[in-house]
Amino acid sequence: MLLEQPLIERFVAYAIKHGDFEKEDSVYIQNRVLAILNAEGIEYNAALPNNINNNPSPNDITQYWIQQAVNHHIIEDTLYNKEIIEAQILDLITPRPSAINKQFFEAYKAAPNEATDYFYEISKLNHYVKEDAIANNINYEVMTEYGNIEVTINLSKPEKDAKQIALAKEAKSSEYPQCALCIENEGYKGSVLQAARTNHRIIRITLDDEHFGFQYSPYAYFQEHSIVLSEKHEPMKINRQTFINLLAFIDQFPHYFIGSNADIPVVGGSILSHNHYQTGKHTFPMDNAKEIDNFKMERFPSVKASILKWPMSVIRLKDSNKDTLIEAATYVMDCWNHYSDETVQVKAFSDKGERHHTITPIARYRNSLYEVDIVLRDNQTSDEYPDGIFHPHQDVQHIKKENIGLIEVMGTAILPGRLKRELQDVKDYLLDEAITDLGIHQSWADSMKDNYIVTKSNVDEIVDKEVGYKFKRVLEDAGVFKQTVEGQNAFKRFVQKLKND
Numbered sequence: 389m390l391l392e393q394p395l396i397e398r399f400v401a402y403a404i405k406h407g408d409f410e411k412e413d414s415v416y417i418q419n420r421v422l423a424i425l426n427a428e429g430i431e432y433n434a435a436l437p438n439n440i441n442n443n444p445s446p447n448d449i450t451q452y453w454i455q456q457a458v459n460h461h462i463i464e465d466t467l468y469n470k471e472i473i474e475a476q477i478l479d480l481i482t483p484r485p486s487a488i489n490k491q492f493f494e495a496y497k498a499a500p501n502e503a504t505d506y507f508y509e510i511s512k513l514n515h516y517v518k519e520d521a522i523a524n525n526i527n528y529e530v531m532t533e534y535g536n537i538e539v540t541i542n543l544s545k546p547e548k549d550a551k552q553i554a555l556a557k558e559a560k561s562s563e564y565p566q567c568a569l570c571i572e573n574e575g576y577k578g579s580v581l582q583a584a585r586t587n588h589r590i591i592r593i594t595l596d597d598e599h600f601g602f603q604y605s606p607y608a609y610f611q612e613h614s615i616v617l618s619e620k621h622e623p624m625k626i627n628r629q630t631f632i633n634l635l636a637f638i639d640q641f642p643h644y645f646i647g648s649n650a651d652i653p654v655v656g657g658s659i660l661s662h663n664h665y666q667t668g669k670h671t672f673p674m675d676n677a678k679e680i681d682n683f684k685m686e687r688f689p690s691v692k693a694s695i696l697k698w699p700m701s702v703i704r705l706k707d708s709n710k711d712t713l714i715e716a717a718t719y720v721m722d723c724w725n726h727y728s729d730e731t732v733q734v735k736a737f738s739d740k741g742e743r744h745h746t747i748t749p750i751a752r753y754r755n756s757l758y759e760v761d762i763v764l765r766d767n768q769t770s771d772e773y774p775d776g777i778f779h780p781h782q783d784v785q786h787i788k789k790e791n792i793g794l795i796e797v798m799g800t801a802i803l804p805g806r807l808k809r810e811l812q813d814v815k816d817y818l819l820d821e822a823i824t825d826l827g828i829h830q831s832w833a834d835s836m837k838d839n840y841i842v843t844k845s846n847v848d849e850i851v852d853k854e855v856g857y858k859f860k861r862v863l864e865d866a867g868v869f870k871q872t873v874e875g876q877n878a879f880k881r882f883v884q885k886l887k888n889d
């Protein structure tokens with residue numbers, strides 16, 4: 389296989405413009421590309437190939453080369469292998485970590501958002517953030533009594549082929565990097581079990597004298613979805629220090645929100661082994677939830693507190709003074725972690741003394757005030773609800789059965805990709821176009837059949853909306869104080885304790 393001259397020239401120009409190179413490095417870059425692709429040389433008289441657009445991005449060029457190399461049987465046609473080669477090629481258009489960090493903090497001097505804009509643009513250009521894959525997701529909003537909620541059917545992660553699955557089964561797992569969030573992923577080649585990260589870069593930040601990394605998320609769920617990770621591989625932990633760290637981040641990047649998954653099973657996120665937070669630019673449905681029942685706490689007279697009109701149980705605290713807010717948030721969290729009300733199945737500790745309570749915290753800066761949202765969580769299980777009392781119940785698990793983490797808590801449903809096909813079957817069934825066995829969706833589909841006159845023109849709208857209602861139910865299941873008179877009275881009893889204690 390030979391590389392066409394016009395493409396290699398364009399790629400070299402990108403590497404000089406964005407990477408660590410200068411004009412004198414042109415031949416060197418060209419030979420690096422040839423080596424990575426295992427290609428032979430350059431076809432000097434070739435024109436731009438027909439199947440590539442007139443203004444190809446670095447990733448367009450890279451994908452074209454990889455496909456050529458696969459066609460010539462000089463690289464193995466497995467997803468992981470192609471991703472390793474992609475990351476190695478696009479590494480050439482990416483400044484090395486020290487240079488990116490330097491440029492980031494140089495831009496930061498002008499404004500924090502200039503620094504994040506700079507880093508985000510590079511992360512997209514070198515295909516670390518996979519915009520093209522993210523565009524496959526299905527996104528829409530559904531109006532509910534809590535306001536609009538967002539639904540995303542996640543179709544961004546490419547499916548692994550059978551060959552790769554077989555290789556992964558045989559592969560020995562490595563202890564390096566220890567997990568997908570470890571800082572040792574920066575520049576890591578990758579393997580059949582670990583993501584290709586040669587083009588990965590991490591910004592070094594400091595929160596209350598502790599070192600953290602800041603990076604974008606490859607398969608983002610919202611605008612500028614990013615992750616702040618501990619420099620050390622340490623378990624998730626929600627405590628006073630969490631509020632200190634979250635608000636220290638908000639001080640440095642006031643244009644981003646930041647939140648953390650909970651730190652115990654059932655109510656926590658998918659990675660409990662490495663302490664990390666999630667951040668970004670998005671305004672979530674919960675941000676706009678109505679503040680009902682405003683109250684004041686005797687210990688913190690300046691802090692504005694309220695309960696949110698939201699399917700989960702949320703207390704919002706606001707203050708212009710960061711330190712006061714940290715103390716108030718810690719106080720609310722500590723009260724919750726020791727609070728039981730068995731009339732509504734809320735129980736802080738098991739009979740063996742194991743902790744059931746924690747929170748999902750979110751921080752932002754808005755209207756010249758620091759805000760902290762404290763979402764109350766309880767991870768008990770029971771004979772009736774073996775997956776979790778405050779977890780999606782059996783009858784909604786056909787839509788969502790995974791833990792309700794930070795993003796969902798805030799009103800954005802991240803639903804599994806399998807739903808794209810399954811919901812099409814449901815729609816066909818509602819239109820009587822095919823009598824299929826809908827399995828887990830059967831009784832839901834039958835109830836829609838009873839409740840709606842379904843036509844070709846309204847079927848999408850009905851099913852989309854009903855999926856949104858199911859997700860609302862998922863959140864209500866995860867809420868510790870239910871949306872009933874009994875549940876809301878119990879919430880008020882907890883608030884009463886916060887006010888006067």
Ligand SMILES: [Zn+2]
Pocket residue numbers: 566567568569570571620621622661662
């Ligand atoms: Zn780790």
